[in-house]
Amino acid sequence: MIPLELQPHSVASRPLATVKSPTKLAMALGSLLLLAMMPATWLPSVSIGLGLVYMVIVVLNRISVLFLLKRIVCVIPFVLCILFFHYKSMGLQGSFHFLIRSTFSVATLVLFTATTPFPQILSSLKAFRVPHLFVLVLALAYRYMALVQSELSNMHRSVTLRTSHLGHFERWRLYGRMMGSLFLKAFDRSERVHHAMLCRGFHGDLN
Amino acid sequence: MKDLSFAYPGNEPVFKGFSLAVGKGETCGLIGANGTGKSTLLLLICGLLQGHGEICLEGQVLEKANAAAFRRRLSMVFQNPDDQLFMPTIFEDVAFGLDQFGWDEETVRRTVRTSLDGVGITVDWSQSSQQLSLGQKKRVCLAAALARNAPLMLLDEPTNELDPKGRRELLRSLDDIDATKLIVTHDLDLVATHCDRVCLLGRGGMIAEGKPTEIMTQEALMEAHDLEVPLTFKMG
């Protein structure tokens, strides 16, 4: 069904997890900006330098290379698509430049999330002055997405088992109803969470 | 609770003229068949639903205007732990709402530590509660309620879906809490062994009230309300 690969487990035990998360977010953003801005002449030094740093991070933090490669591979079709249009104007060096930029950008994001437990990602967002409402909603979404997804999986499984005879159109309508039921379940749960929040004294003051 | 009446919109009244007095430090069990309004009663006490009649806690009467302040003096453990463990970490789940008491960070940490120790949860509190077993989740909810140190604790089906070990651990934790407790449950043996009083609810309100040994041993009464004499009493 939905391959909900959450963060690799035991993120918190890794060395880089002890670095303050706002610093890590700043470093990740810095790397991404560097990659976005770097002129062609910097390409060899940036790719070697960043490459070495990332390899060290991967090794020290015991990040699965397979996991990293799987994520990088997902961006390749987009890269090829762009190269299809621009290979003539970019030339070999330009194409290589673009490839490095996109794969290293994905790698930066993967390494950031693989070395930062989600609660710390949330606190680094707070440090960057992201509105408190947004951070709280993000926290709740992260908390409940696995539950909603497992409810969806169960419903989808029972629908699929009983409707192999249906055509596409009828199946889509059925998926719509299934999603409607999922929405109502989520809505009802939000009411219960609301009650739990009220009972703990929360009254909407997010400051 | 005095003369409590409540009906869901468009439905028959759940209660009419319901009255119950629970003494300080007592553990009172609320039993009854499905649909008799046991959980609804807890929501009324929390001020989450509005009925007619009077609800009073240690001299303070619940009104719409003072609902928030009223709730500060009670803690509620809901039936489904996933509905009340909504923060990213166990620590934040237990600490949620404690800032309203104006405590500093050190006091909050100490309170969370004491509460988690009190219910026997020793896992790393910086992890999410998602990975915990159902029994552990229920005990974290209990810890969160304990941290508030409120005089009244309301529990909705605390032993529901727990395996025997989880149930034992939860009841052990419950025993150590000396707040006044109101427990809604289908677990009749829990009421028989852990409650000082029991209140049997039926359609429309209270059917009987008294000590578990007096009420729950009456086979005819229990069976008339779709219940049965608990095993604890059957075995003598």
Added chain:
Amino acid sequence: MHIPDGFLNVPTLIVTQTVAIGCIGVSAKKIQSSLDVRRIPLLGLGAAFLFCLQLFSVPVPGGTSVHVSGVVLLAVLLGPHSVIVIGACSLALQALLFQHGGILSFGANFLTITLLPAWIGSWIYGKLNASSRIVALSTAILVGKILGAALCASILAVSSMVPFEVGLPAMVLANGLGAILESVICVGLLSFILTHRPVILEGTRQ
């Protein structure tokens, strides 16, 4: 389409991020100012729901599968400000957990997938739903997605990634077809809610 990091040039990134952050800030402030506690878990669960909806693979004729965005529908159910916060959360989670879209390109993705469809779709639905909810919702989804696709093609063209004359027809066609699928699913979703819990449509818009 979720644009990954490393594809857009710096000026485009700066503009899209600024507009996106501004809009999210405005919607968040609007919701926060009404101080309705009930809305917070509703937004959280709504974001979890949207995240799962957007990841759900719908098989289409031809053997591939397609994903729906659900933004217009949630704008109808919960209001445009709410869906902006929810959509932003869903995109953030997709970027952080799956690297589906990036952090720097978050702004661009937010504008094309969430902001534009939310406001346009909401407006169109409001204008048309007196006559027929199905027509209103389908039109809102179609227009919202197509305009979002056009914006995406423009952003890619401005960053010199994909020429506009190539990108626009390709994205509009793909999103137009996707909109048909999404309309069927979302109409089914809305009908289910109207049958079982019509009261949601009355009280929850913000």
